[in-house]
Amino acid sequence: MRSADFVLQRDSTPVSIRVRGNGPGVLLIPGGLQTAADFDRLGASLATMFTTIVMERRGRGASRDLRATGSLDEEATDVLRIAKAMDARNIFGLSSGALIALRAAQLQPNALRSIALYEPPLASPGYETAFDWTDDVGQLLDANQMTAALTRMLMVVGDHWIIRHTPRFILRSAASVALRWGRGADGERLSALLPTFRQDACIVQDARTLLASSAAMTSSALLMNGDRAAAPLRAALDALNHELPRATRLTLHGVGHLAATNGGKPGRVASHLSRFFLQD
Known part of the structure; x- marks a missing residue:
């Protein structure tokens, strides 16, 4: 199993990535207050069947020198550039990372085969101001x-x-x-x-209109939450499940918002992601 950390220079955007394993490419996007290292255990679990690429988002970790403007489209474009360079057509995002993943799939509908979203803080009917x-x-x-x-x-x-x-x-x-x-x-x-x-606060603001733009997406989507998720997070996933043409809803029992991180239950999350990313 290969293992490497390096800086990807792509279209003048130097983004640090952490690569493990061999197989179909899976790109992992951390959420707020997280670095690529928070997905070490998730990446290792997936690396038995996939090439896992964990991006270090702008302004943090090994990408701390890359200026972050707080633009959702800017970070979604980073995702698309990495996905293209690394031939990764499957992506997973946690929290604000899930918003970035969703936006990337909207910007280039044919670039991504599958997206998995874990508890995105997305405004939805009845919870328009829940993430203010x-x-x-x-x-x-x-x-x-x-x-x-x-x-x-x-x-x-x-x-x-x-x-x-x-x-x-x-x-x-x-x-x-x-x-x-x-x-x-x-x-x-x-x-x-x-x-x-x-x-991340700016990204949540930018994402307030994403739900209305989701119906035209072509990627298959796995919409995940833990059973401890707050009502606005569950409602966001339910609304996406209604809008997305190829969506699957999944609730994991006994876990919370950080299930995919090192201190959560990343092995359980990885098992569901593996089945989803390998399906036809």
């Missing part, structure tokens, strides 16, 4: 209120019952400790990674 909290976090980051920004994220994104029932002042203390000592999967300090969420 990302704007709040972006504003707090702009004001350099790092602890308040992370606390706000924990209150909304935390889908474990312990977090849901923890008082705000305790979450704030936990956020302060995390910012002082916490590190991402690649060893980067959380305090350095947190500002990249401005980028």
Whole structure:
């Protein structure tokens, strides 16, 4: 099984990618506050049957020097360039990474064979403003209120019952400790990674009209969530399931928003992805 990390220079866009395995190409797109290293276990599980390519998104990890404007189309174009260069016609995205994957499939409908989306924060009927909290976090980051920004994220994104029932002042203390000592999967300090969420907040804003543009997509789609997913995330997938002509809906039991990452259940996610990407 081959293993390599390198920078892909394509059309003047140097993006770091992590490549493992041999077989049909599968491109993995991390979400907010994540780097390619967060998909190490998922990539390793898939690499037994696929060539897995994990992209390092703009402004983070090994692509930290690549300027991020916060444009959804810009990141979707990065995905399409990598997919073309690496002959990867199957893609998986988590959270904001799923929004990027969806947009890539809309921009070039014939470039991608299959897309798998895990809990995209996509506005849908009845939940048009459900993800406006990302704007709040972006504003707090702009004001350099790092602890308040992370606390706000924990209150909304935390889908474990312990977090849901923890008082705000305790979450704030936990956020302060995390910012002082916490590190991402690649060893980067959380305090350095947190500002990249401005980028994800902009992507969520840009994605508010994606649902209306989905009916013309030709890629087959696997729409995934954990059974701990908040109602707006489930509603987004249900709405996509209604709009997309070739969609399959899947709920994984006993997992939450980060199931595909190293600390979740990436092996379970990989088994479903493998079956989906290998189907005719």
